Amino acid sequence: MSEFSDFIVFVDESGDHSLTSIDRQFPVFALSFCVFDKVDYINRVVPAVQALKFRYWGHDAVILHEHEIRKSKGDFTFLLTNRALREGFYADLHQIVADAPFRVIASVIDKVKLTERYANPWSPYEIALHFCLERLLMFMQGTGQAGRRVHVVFECRGKEEDESLELAFRRIVAGERQWGYRQHRFSDLEFEPKFARKSTNSTGLQLADLTARPLALKTLRPDQANRTYAVLAEKLYAIKEFP
Template sequence: MPDIGSERGFSDFVVYVDESGDHGMVNVDPNYPVFVLAFCIFYKGHYLTRVVPSLQKLKFDYFGHDLVILHEHEIRKEKGDFRLFKDRADKQAFMGRLSTLIDDSNFILASCVIEKHRLSSRDELDNPYHLALRHCLETLFDFVKEKAQEELVTHVIVEKRGAKEDDELELEFRRICDGDNKYQRDLPFSIRMAAKASNSAGLQLADLVARPIGRHVLNPAQPNQAFDVLKRKFYCEGGRQAVGDGYDQWGLKHLP
């Protein structure tokens, strides 16, 4: 079967984006003074055949249907649909299943963590979201160039937040892709906004990975089982076979 997607100018990859923390600078939460942006880069073939079916199976097993939307905050606080756990062991079994699903899902992570309490320059203080977005898009370009797909369009899917915020984000996204980046060239990315109700598997996985990244940057010495799974997925200098923390300030940027 011909690759219709590439014939139409689309790359083999799709990116799902989510955030953790507040990007506002007025009232910085002393317990979580960071803003995290996480790009989950999926090979479309793997996403269709492995990731989506695995997530649907998890939902049918635990909820009996697939309308539940996995949300890290609600799972952690056991709110809404996630009040179903019979006891601590039941929740731990669910979390173990979720961790295995993420571990088995073959995606690449590109993330940027803004330590808001350490920012100083005027440009940085203006909008941590825009600062993180630029770094993540530049890393994404490094990745698609490595895969020889820099001439094809890769779609970047972000969750809707509100009309004003969405308009500002789309404007900033297009400005970066129109040349306001460290490469000073057009970047081959197209943004799409999706409502949470779209029940996108990719957006839900992006939601689950963002907070563990922020917790790791805030306190690297603290045990963080979720991050231990994720650190094998970061885009690395030297490729996926790189050892140690080759992802640091590469696939995982933290500023300043």
């Protein structure tokens, strides 16, 4: 069995990857890989998120979800009742993201431009996944992780979708879906996809969920104020906007 990597990777997305019915209000797909050093994750990131939950809910069973936070739904309806409480929560959450030591590898696909440029394009998800895995490989090679097993954690989306994603993932890391002139040695490491339900209450998946939409919005509306992106920009290892 391969030695485990010093890093753990959590993945989230924003937008859908359909090319047959493109939402003209949000015609992009973003994929975000959040790479954590396991020591930092255990000792700094998880305790900070747990403390936030106990501070605002009195327990840690709540799951941070960007959509529900933004819409003040579910466990976040309290954000509608008290302006000072809402501003305090947003400030605390923003600070956690800012302080958390992790790197971001991301890809944002403009689906309209993709269909205009290519007659039979790959799925936006596969394009984004390919880019992110290539840059993840480069990151791992540069941090002395060669020969180790790297777990890449995705949130479950459904049996068929998860099986399709796992197949695409394994084809890429097996070198079956090379593109361009540069050949990447995925065999230097052992990349292992893992799928977790939202109910597992994974801190890493929850933080990854907070990153994908700001990255997508930066491409979609580059001149719009984007406080979270300003923080994420300092954590970017790589980002690719395509095409």
